[in-house]
Amino acid sequence: xxxxxxxxxxxxxxxxxxxxxxxxxxxxxxxxxxxxxxxxxxxxxxxxxxxxxxxxxxxxxxxxxxxxxxxxxxxxxxxxxxxxxxxxxxxxxxxxxxxxxxxxxxxxxxxxxxxxxxxxxxxxxxxxxxxxxxxxxxxxxxxxxxxxxxxxxxxxxxxxxxxxxxxxxxxxxxxxxxxxxxxxxxxxx
Numbered sequence: 001x002x003x004x005x006x007x008x009x010x011x012x013x014x015x016x017x018x019x020x021x022x023x024x025x026x027x028x029x030x031x032x033x034x035x036x037x038x039x040x041x042x043x044x045x046x047x048x049x050x051x052x053x054x055x056x057x058x059x060x061x062x063x064x065x066x067x068x069x070x071x072x073x074x075x076x077x078x079x080x081x082x083x084x085x086x087x088x089x090x091x092x093x094x095x096x097x098x099x100x101x102x103x104x105x106x107x108x109x110x111x112x113x114x115x116x117x118x119x120x121x122x123x124x125x126x127x128x129x130x131x132x133x134x135x136x137x138x139x140x141x142x143x144x145x146x147x148x149x150x151x152x153x154x155x156x157x158x159x160x161x162x163x164x165x166x167x168x169x170x171x172x173x174x175x176x177x178x179x180x181x182x183x184x185x186x187x188x189x
Contacts, residue, residue: 045093046086048147049079064160065143074121074136075143082120089113089144097153102162110170114141118174134171141167 043051052060053072060067067075078085092113096106117137145163149156 043151045090045144045148046079046083048151049075052147065139065146067139067143071136071139075140085117085120088116090148093145093148097159102159102166107166107170110166114170114174134175138167138171
């Protein structure tokens with residue numbers, strides 16, 4: 001009798017193992033792929049830039065924001081020397097696109113961000129060159145917004161178009177402010 005019981009236990013174990021494999025293959029794996037894949041695919045902005053500039057050069061060629069070689073080097077320098085900047089950009093970006101649109105309410109956040117980036121670049125020893133700081137900021141922000149929105153927002157083309165205009169206007173506004181000289185009679189007050 002014990003031999004028959006052993007055979008029956010072995011058959012039950014084999015059946016249970018086969019059922020587990022079938023359930024795993026047909027039910028659990030597809031669920032894990034659909035649930036976990038998007039989570040695993042989420043990359044932060046720093047990782048997106050690293051992927052674009054270091055790991056995936058072919059993607060760079062088709063990237064909508066054209067980044068000349070010197071701009072790529074500047075962005076890589078920022079990645080190496082100031083990772084927290086990319087966290088700040090990403091946080092600002094999340095605030096800006098939280099309402100799924102870009103409008104005048106987003107301009108103050110963008111101006112503060114441009115100011116932070118300008119300060120970091122201006123103080124950095126790596127950027128003591130003849131490059132236009134504002135052009136670096138413009139390319140960095142445009143690239144950041146495009147990368148982030150393409151990777152994290154469905155149907156983000158309209159947001160990207162609006163963002164480009166606001167970034168350019170914001171930087172032009174800051175440039176204008178820094179190029180205007182205060183008249184001497186205003187200094188008296």
